[in-house]
Amino acid sequence: MLSAAISFVLTAGGVAFAGLRAYRRRFLSATRWFAVALLPAGLYLTGLFPLASTIGREFADWATKLVLDPRVWTGIALLGVSVVLLVTTRWVGRRGGAAVEGAPERPAAAGPAPGRPAVAPTPRASGKPVSGKPAAGKPDDGLGDFADIEEILRKRGI
Known part of the structure; x- marks a missing residue:
């Protein structure tokens, strides 16, 4: 019952403020305030307030563990390493890394490849x-x- 009263009071206050903004010919702002003012009543009528409070409690528990639990910090470090590796491999792949994935590496040959003549270095156009x-x-x-x-x-x- 209390959540119903609070949600409808918030909605009425938001609609009144939106009306004030519209009276001052700030229609875009009035529309935004009206849209935000409808949220508390909509959350109450759909029954999402208990869900929102559960999400809020769980988020608070997670934040408490974040500060105090070393396991959470280890997980954050692993996520960070994962992101760094993904970004690095994407960057190296775009730059045309040393070996293309799936392509065999070339062995170091002492001489020219079979069937190709040896080519001596040629002078550049600048001489x-x-x-x-x-x-x-x-x-x-x-x-x-x-x-x-x-x-x-x-x-x-x-």
């Missing part, structure tokens, strides 16, 4: 060979790593 040493006849100016960038800038006229 600098792949080995990192300057081309024959060109002095090393210390900017060998920037040769590719210079080439791109020169092509764009910058």
